[in-house]
Amino acid sequence: MPAAPSRRPGAASPDARRPAANPWAVELRELGRRAGSMQELDRTVPAPDGWRLELVGVPEGAPVHLRLRLESVMEGVLVSGDVEVPVEGQCARCLEPVHDSLQLDVQELYAYPGSTTEATSEEDEVRLVEGERIDLEPMVRDTVVLALPLSPTCTDDCAGLCSGCGQRIDDLPADHSHELVDPRWAGLAGRLTTGAVTDRPDDPEEN
Numbered sequence: 001m002p003a004a005p006s007r008r009p010g011a012a013s014p015d016a017r018r019p020a021a022n023p024w025a026v027e028l029r030e031l032g033r034r035a036g037s038m039q040e041l042d043r044t045v046p047a048p049d050g051w052r053l054e055l056v057g058v059p060e061g062a063p064v065h066l067r068l069r070l071e072s073v074m075e076g077v078l079v080s081g082d083v084e085v086p087v088e089g090q091c092a093r094c095l096e097p098v099h100d101s102l103q104l105d106v107q108e109l110y111a112y113p114g115s116t117t118e119a120t121s122e123e124d125e126v127r128l129v130e131g132e133r134i135d136l137e138p139m140v141r142d143t144v145v146l147a148l149p150l151s152p153t154c155t156d157d158c159a160g161l162c163s164g165c166g167q168r169i170d171d172l173p174a175d176h177s178h179e180l181v182d183p184r185w186a187g188l189a190g191r192l193t194t195g196a197v198t199d200r201p202d203d204p205e206e207n
């Protein structure tokens, strides 16, 4: 009979067995459940993938700065404060890169499971305290994505691209314009007219 493997189930280090800590999770042990207790949170966490619209978004891994206050209330934990994120995109008018940042106010109640708030809210309308911790990512993601501009612009008054040559109008001299008929085409237009006259077959009736 072979010897039992010497590795015991409890022998692995706790760190190796635990999944990588979620930087968006906040443990509530310190805050506790006594209504009125408060905790400040100042944390910079990497943005996950997918915070974007078609033309603009938060680059994956970009620093998201959270300055939040957690407040224990009867129904759960009230989170409020502000969030600052860098955004990168493309000008909707001239297609130049856009670099900007958003600073957004947030306020959200995370309800305790079994609280009146949870019982009286639709399932998808309430965020919950899950096992003595809250996950800030879905709340911050919703706030940021809602605030992203549908049509970002490189400057407030970007004039876009010249319809004649496709260059940025803001980079062109003020008197930039295009003749209605380009000189190169004017010559060709003349030849075509002449050709039409010359090539017209002689009227056989006149021979």
Ligand SMILES: [Zn+2]
Pocket: 091, 092, 093, 094, 095, 096, 153, 154, 155, 158, 159, 160
């Ligand atoms: Zn632009």
Ligand SMILES: [Zn+2]
Pocket: 162, 163, 164, 165, 166, 167, 176, 177, 178
């Ligand atoms: Zn032009």
